[in-house]
Amino acid sequence: MSMPAFALVLTAAGSSLRFNEAVSGGETVKKEFLKIDGHSVLYRAAAPFFALPNLAAVVVTCKEGCEDEAIVAMEDLADISTIPMLFIKGGQTRQESVHLALESLARLDVPFSLVAVHDGARPYVSQELIIRTLALAFTHSAAIPALAVTDSVRRIDRSGKIVEVVDRKGLVRVQTPQIFDFQALLEAHRLMDGMQAGDDAEVMIAAGGEVYVTQGEEENIKITHEGDIPDARAQIAQYLEERRKGREEREHGELFRRLLNGGEA
Structure with a gap:
């Protein structure tokens, strides 16, 4: 099956708050710019997408003042690719950052029909997972990878007391890349009008869309703590x-x- 062209939104505009809990002196570190085996986390999150022939354009959302660092982190990919790459200042929230990226893509004179939104802090995503999610999005217009919840789940109150035993049947842990029909996701973001969502699947559902799930990968972790990087x-x-x-x-x-x-x- 021939896959349609797609664009990539790589999110790297967050503050890495949990990661920076281990950093002293009030300084902050962008985990996406640290390295794993010689390449930045951001590079490794993007590289499997660049290996696909139907990638048409890339937008990287950056924390204010970090645009130059993001360009350096991605320069090895830029050197070997003619794909249009934009580095833009992100918004106050992830949702706002993705919306800004989508609007930037809409202004490009590049043909594509799908858009993949991927965390810049997920450096272990595989081509197989990307292709599998692309295929499902091609069929259903909206697809995300996820893993079944295997641990017991409890809801607690502010004091730490268990108040509910949650049935884990049907619960999943959501990953990225999340891939959508581009126009559908763009319109869904435009309809949010101040409402906040945790990810783009939630944005799509809030707009009345349906989102389908494909099998995720345990290795596809999001760098969150210091111990996640050698x-x-x-x-x-x-x-x-x-x-x-x-x-x-x-x-x-x-x-x-x-x-x-x-x-x-």
């Missing part, structure tokens, strides 16, 4: 040191320019 401590220290040096160089450069222009130090 040598994370050393990488974080190096990341913060390089950022500090870059900040000092910018400050010295600004001072030098002011002095050249006759200003005071």
Whole structure:
């Protein structure tokens, strides 16, 4: 079966709050820019999509001020691909970021009918999972990967007391990529009008759409904690040191320019 062209929205505009719980001194680290076996997490999240011949365009949503770092993290892919790539400032929420990305795609003069939304912090996604989800989306216009809930589930109140035993039958753990008919997802986001949703499947359902599930993969984890990345401590220290040096160089450069222009130090 020949697959239609699709675009990719890669989300990397979050604050990595849980990941940064282990980082001291009030500094924050973008986990997508740390490396696994020589390549950034963001690169590894994107690479399997670039290997597919029907990828038509890519938009990466970035935290404000991190656009240049995102470009560097993806430059190895940009060097070997002619696919249009946009790096845009994300919104206040993931939903807003995806909506901005979809509107950017709508302005591109590139033909595609499906769009895949993938977490920039999921570096272990396989081509097989992408293709399987694409195929289901091609048939049903909306598809997501998910895994069955195997642990017992309980609902608790604010005090930590169990208040309900939840039947896990039919419950799933949702992953990305989530793949949709592009126009349908764009219109669904436009209809949200201030409402908030946890992911794009919820956006589609809120707009009256139906979403189908394909089998996910245990390996397709989202980087959440320090232990999810090899040598994370050393990488974080190096990341913060390089950022500090870059900040000092910018400050010295600004001072030098002011002095050249006759200003005071």
